[in-house]
Amino acid sequence: MRIPDRTSERLRRIHSLTGMIPLGVFLIEHVTVNAFALGGAESFRRVAAALGGIPMLAAVEVLGIALPLVVHTVIGILIATELPERGSPHWPSRREIVQRATGLLLLPYLIYHVWATRLSPAVLEGNPDLFEIMRKQVSGAGGLAFHAIGVVLAAWHLGNGLPGFAERWGFARTQPAARTVARLGGAVSVALAIAGVAALIAFSTAAPRVAVAP
Numbered sequence: 001m002r003i004p005d006r007t008s009e010r011l012r013r014i015h016s017l018t019g020m021i022p023l024g025v026f027l028i029e030h031v032t033v034n035a036f037a038l039g040g041a042e043s044f045r046r047v048a049a050a051l052g053g054i055p056m057l058a059a060v061e062v063l064g065i066a067l068p069l070v071v072h073t074v075i076g077i078l079i080a081t082e083l084p085e086r087g088s089p090h091w092p093s094r095r096e097i098v099q100r101a102t103g104l105l106l107l108p109y110l111i112y113h114v115w116a117t118r119l120s121p122a123v124l125e126g127n128p129d130l131f132e133i134m135r136k137q138v139s140g141a142g143g144l145a146f147h148a149i150g151v152v153l154a155a156w157h158l159g160n161g162l163p164g165f166a167e168r169w170g171f172a173r174t175q176p177a178a179r180t181v182a183r184l185g186g187a188v189s190v191a192l193a194i195a196g197v198a199a200l201i202a203f204s205t206a207a208p209r210v211a212v213a214p
Contacts, residue, residue: 007075007079012075012079012168013168014071014075015071015072015076015079016161016165016168017165017169018069018071018072018075019076019161019165020158020162020165023065023068023072024158024161026064026065027154027155027192031151031155031192032195033047033048033051034196034200035198035199037134037199037202038202040206041206041209044130044131045129048130048131073107076103077104079100080103080104095160095163095164096164098156099157099160099161099164102157103157106153106154106157109146109153110150113147116133116137129209131206131209132208134200135203135206135208138200138203139204144200148197148200151193151196151197151200152196152197154192154196155188155189155192155193156193158188159186159187159188159189159190160189162181162182163178163181166178166181
């Protein structure tokens with residue numbers, strides 16, 4: 001079996017689809033919610049509380065986010081580690097190389113971010129204050145830089161993947177259409193990166209929450 005044959009077109013279509021829907025939609029929603037931190041801690045907490053009240057939220061998160069993320073990651077690793085001969089029809093384009101690189105670099109950040117905000121012992125002990133969790137994580141320059149790099153990688157991965165998604169699913173059949181989708185992808189990347197980093201700065205500069213004595 002040649003290495004490129006291990007990821008069939010069907011797997012590539014599944015990879016592309018899960019990357020845009022639902023993961024792309026979730027990333028946009030996640031950045032949008034975090035952007036409410038620009039309006040202050042209570043503004044963010046109100047939105048977070050409203051989302052926390054969604055019926056069967058745990059099932060939605062598992063089936064709509066976690067499962068697609070696992071599928072997208074596994075197939076993405078298979079694609080990223082393909083070793084076709086240079087110059088062959090399977091050799092990736094510059095955009096595809098960037099897409100694979102950002103995906104692999106993003107993976108450690110995603111693992112840490114999910115653990116730190118959802119699965120860590122401190123979070124599982126009770127009802128966590130997500131604003132305070134994020135404020136602590138980005139209060140130092142190192143933490144802020146780490147999260148900012150993760151946000152930019154995620155934003156670029158989504159926007160850079162949009163042309164491939166459109167091409168694979170037949171939404172960009174002509175060169176003008178492909179160029180338009182590429183420009184749209186670039187705009188999405190820049191907008192998400194700016195909004196995401198701005199939210200991180202808002203978390204980092206917020207005053208610590210003062211505990212009220214019972």
